[in-house]
Amino acid sequence: MRARVVVTGLGVVSPIGIGISDFWKAALAGQSGISAISSFDPFPIEGYRSKVAGQVRDFAVERFIDSVHGERVDRYAQFGLVAAKEALADSGLRMAKENPHRIGVIVGAGMGGMVMGEREITQLYQQQKPHRVHPNFIPVITLNSASGIIAMAYGAKGPNLTISTACSSSAHALGQALHCIREGRADVVIAVGADASITPLVFAGFCSLRALSSKYNDNPEKASRPFDRLRDGFVMGEGAGALILESAAHAKKRKARVYAEIAGYAATSEAYHMVIPREDGLEVANTMKLALTDAGLTPAQVDYINAHATSTTIGDAVEVKAIRQLFKSRADKITISATKSLIGHTLGAAGAIGGIASVLALYTGKIHPTANYDDPDPACALAGLSRSAQERRVKVALLNAFGFGSNNAAVVFKQATAEGRRSKG
Amino acid sequence: MATDPTISLKIRTALAEYLKRDPDRILVTQDLREDLGLDSMAVIELLYRIEEAFDLQIPDQDLVGLTTVGHVVIYVEKRLGKLTPVAPIKKSATPLKAAKQSKPSKPKSKTKS
Numbered sequence: 001m002r003a004r005v006v007v008t009g010l011g012v013v014s015p016i017g018i019g020i021s022d023f024w025k026a027a028l029a030g031q032s033g034i035s036a037i038s039s040f041d042p043f044p045i046e047g048y049r050s051k052v053a054g055q056v057r058d059f060a061v062e063r064f065i066d067s068v069h070g071e072r073v074d075r076y077a078q079f080g081l082v083a084a085k086e087a088l089a090d091s092g093l094r095m096a097k098e099n100p101h102r103i104g105v106i107v108g109a110g111m112g113g114m115v116m117g118e119r120e121i122t123q124l125y126q127q128q129k130p131h132r133v134h135p136n137f138i139p140v141i142t143l144n145s146a147s148g149i150i151a152m153a154y155g156a157k158g159p160n161l162t163i164s165t166a167c168s169s170s171a172h173a174l175g176q177a178l179h180c181i182r183e184g185r186a187d188v189v190i191a192v193g194a195d196a197s198i199t200p201l202v203f204a205g206f207c208s209l210r211a212l213s214s215k216y217n218d219n220p221e222k223a224s225r226p227f228d229r230l231r232d233g234f235v236m237g238e239g240a241g242a243l244i245l246e247s248a249a250h251a252k253k254r255k256a257r258v259y260a261e262i263a264g265y266a267a268t269s270e271a272y273h274m275v276i277p278r279e280d281g282l283e284v285a286n287t288m289k290l291a292l293t294d295a296g297l298t299p300a301q302v303d304y305i306n307a308h309a310t311s312t313t314i315g316d317a318v319e320v321k322a323i324r325q326l327f328k329s330r331a332d333k334i335t336i337s338a339t340k341s342l343i344g345h346t347l348g349a350a351g352a353i354g355g356i357a358s359v360l361a362l363y364t365g366k367i368h369p370t371a372n373y374d375d376p377d378p379a380c381a382l383a384g385l386s387r388s389a390q391e392r393r394v395k396v397a398l399l400n401a402f403g404f405g406s407n408n409a410a411v412v413f414k415q416a417t418a419e420g421r422r423s424k425g
Numbered sequence: 426m427a428t429d430p431t432i433s434l435k436i437r438t439a440l441a442e443y444l445k446r447d448p449d450r451i452l453v454t455q456d457l458r459e460d461l462g463l464d465s466m467a468v469i470e471l472l473y474r475i476e477e478a479f480d481l482q483i484p485d486q487d488l489v490g491l492t493t494v495g496h497v498v499i500y501v502e503k504r505l506g507k508l509t510p511v512a513p514i515k516k517s518a519t520p521l522k523a524a525k526q527s528k529p530s531k532p533k534s535k536t537k538s
Contacts, residue, residue: 049485210469214485232485275466314465 002182005263006416007359008256009091009244011083014353015054015237015343018064019086024360026342028389030369032221033343034235040200050212052220053198054237054344065153071136074113077146079240079349080194084150087242092256093188095154104158104186106177107147108170110348110403111197113140118199146194158186164348167308169193170241171351171401171409175265177245178411187250193352194240206236209275211312224345225372226309226338227316227380234310237344241352243359251420258420260362260397264295264412272406277315281322284408288326288398291410299327301396302334304361305384306354308400309338309370310345317379319400332383335392337361341371351401355411358397362415365393432479432507433498439474440494443467453495461494472497479505 012019015033016026026033033054037045045051061078065085073081084105088095095103120137124130139145144162151160159180163172170193177189197203206212213233216223224235251258268290270283277284292299305323309316324331339350339357346353361367367390374387399411433453441448444461457463463471468491472483475497481504483491491497 208469208473209466210485210488273464273466276464 003184004248004261005178005181005245006248006251006261006420007243007259007413008246008251009087009089009093010259010356010359011086011088011090011242012240012353012356013056013059013079013083014239015056018056018059018082020090020356027339027357027368028366030371030387030389031342032224032371033237034220034223036217036220037198040203043200048203049207049214050233051217052213052223052235053203054224054235054239054346055198056196056238071116071134072139073149074117074140074145075115075196076109076112076194076238076240077149079196079238080107080146080192080242081150081153083194083240083242084154084190084192087190087244088154091244091246092254093244098188100155100157102158102187103154103156104160104177104180104189105147105151105156106159106161106163106173106180106189106191107144107150108163108173108193108348108351109143109146110164110166110169110195111202112143112164113145114197114199114202117141118201146192150190150192154190156190159189165407165409166403166405167310167345167347167350168401168403168407168409169348169351171355171399171411172267174243174245174262174351174355174411175267175409178262178265181245181247188244188246190242191245191352192240192242193346193349195346195348196238197347198236198238203236211275212236213311222372224311224341225374226307226311226341226370227320227377227382227385228373229375229377231311231313231316231377234312234340235344237340237346239343239346239349239353241349241356243352243355248420258416260359260413260416262411263414264291264293264297266290266294266410268408270406270408274406275404277318277402279314279318281318281325284319284322284400284402285326287408288322288400288410291398291412295412295414297396297412297414300330302327302398303392303394304358304367304397305334305336306358306361306397306399307336307338308402310340315402317377319402320380320382323382334384335367335390335394336370336382336384337367338370339368341373342368351399351409351411354399354401355413358399358413361394362397362413363421365391367392367394432502432505435478436475436498436501437494439478440471443471443474451494453493453498455494456492457494458492475501481505
């Protein structure tokens, strides 16, 4: 019999706030974290088609964590570390009292250590001095740097994994953490999503893909507008989200406060195209259905969807098509919000931060607005979308995340028992 | 408008290389997606090569109108200032009179029924 798994801690670093309290307050107010990119020193921003992004402002890791050697920990891993620290404190878990081999870390990251990575690559190719490549280059850019660093920071000796499937990375991190605990391989998993790659080359790469919004460079807060008729591409973001996943039995034993239960997960591939989703939405619909089946639930029971909703012309329409296919007449009765409308697309962090919004919807009964949903595209109009915050008793929430490489993920959360919600460790 | 044969050939050659076909089989009337089977990513890749070949940048908002090979040719020519207008038709001093409608002649039957 597989263990039930619950969420007992949350932590976040985002363009609309560092820390869950600031993040959630800003999210419910529909605040936008999208702003003009100040500079890609030494590259001038003028050369870029898109000039806006969801940037985490005024972040200095030493304000949050002592003794982090900046040159050993790239920006994305710093975000992950800070989010994990908050989530662990929030959970009340005391690592000294735990068996460290039963505590795992699973990180979802799309691009990884690109800040140092691009700098070192550029320097080598310009100066052609191989001996001047920084000794930390490899440890920093290896994609498991964040999961290693977080495990080291907290003495977590259980399963340690990094999942990189582009935009669905941390939805899969949540799902694999769920499997890990269900199968008895860990009692607790620190599940994190992190990315910080608003860097000259990566940003240029997304511009060259013609995937980014470029019509709202003079009005950044309007740029990320999922499901709106005038959307013109996604807005890059950066940040991290951390969720402490724990077996329900372990949480009950230590009288932990439980935010929600993580009940189901599906991982699929469309086997179609590296960057274009199947227009018929069938595979997306199938992925959502598989996750609900894994949770022992039906489409009729879903109250809220945290949509993938990147603000691309095709992607948003495909997701709505899939929602209509699966939920049929109920599609317009489900409350929906698009977190990327507020913070942009945080790539590897998107699943985790969307998961946090889903968990908070279940826990508080509040759903954050979808910013800039001013003029609904008829192909994407769903009655459950709103520019304002909504209130609803959410018993089942579905998180969608679809990545480049034809990769799809869906995670199902459900409301915790009343006893779990009240407990405080 | 008359198009520059050099630019047209360069663009058709770029397409031919991408599609592994003979440039003579690439026609300006062909639709990039419907006739040549390019998906949206392939169109972006093609335009990237064209930007490189002609040293120009194509803004996102200009992509919408580039649906046929001919559209791409004309666009590049306009951007390079190479589009040559055809000489305008001169206005005559007297207005043209409508041609007289003549009755169609009966076809001569070849065989007697």
